[in-house]
């Protein structure tokens with residue numbers, strides 16, 4: 001993926017962020033419930049980054065589930081028959097035809113709203129791009145044959161549509177996670193020139209779209225889960241735990257992160273009292289109450305100087 005981003009001359013900052021994704025892990029502590037800890041990572045948020053894509057799809061699936069809220073929903077797959085057209089052309093047609101479908105009487109009568117995701121594959125045996133649109137719909141029953149007929153009238157080439165009811169919440173989550181995580185699957189990734197074509201064809205293109213009553217719904221909004229304070233990087237907390245600091249061992253025990261426990265007794269150094277200061281000196285004092293080193297930096301003024 002990185003090679004494809006380089007070959008297609010993506011900005012240096014994007015390449016840099018892509019290579020740095022996940023390099024750092026941070027430990028956070030809940031303000032409301034101090035016994036709760038969590039790990040956070042540095043993320044690149046690139047649409048072609050697999051770990052970031054998985055994270056994004058989990059958030060989207062959570063928000064979709066919240067919105068569906070146990071109501072009836074249906075999955076729709078629209079297929080576009082292809083020949084030797086470039087991918088960009090097929091994607092433009094699919095988007096255009098899907099807009100046309102949403103304007104039909106059948107759609108307006110039966111679909112209230114929903115969310116759609118793009119999927120593309122490169123099929124080596126046929127040497128063709130295959131594009132699909134996967135949507136989750138809310139509304140009334142739609143007869144498959146009627147939908148197929150209308151899709152053919154719009155596309156002039158394709159009548160393949162699949163529509164089915166969502167069986168349960170897990171079914172819904174699995175479906176959304178599958179299609180919201182990655183627009184490109186392995187059939188594209190293994191062909192460097194096809195991968196480059198996909199990177200360029202998807203430039204500026206939205207991979208998911210909300211419509212009808214769902215328009216404007218924030219699919220990637222993070223769930224509200226209180227306030228968190230960052231205690232430090234994971235490495236820093238491990239070092240502190242190995243030195244026997246109780247705040248760090250509590251965090252790592254809660255997170256089930258392994259470390260080599262100190263064989264020494266926990267530090268018992270009392271807080272140092274700084275009696276004389278020099279201008280610009282950095283002071284560190286250890287607080288036995290919070291088991292933390294308090295760092296004070298900056299310019300200090302002593303005796304009015």
Ligand SMILES: [Zn+2]
Pocket residue numbers: 018021022043044045046049050051052
């Ligand atoms: Zn990433």
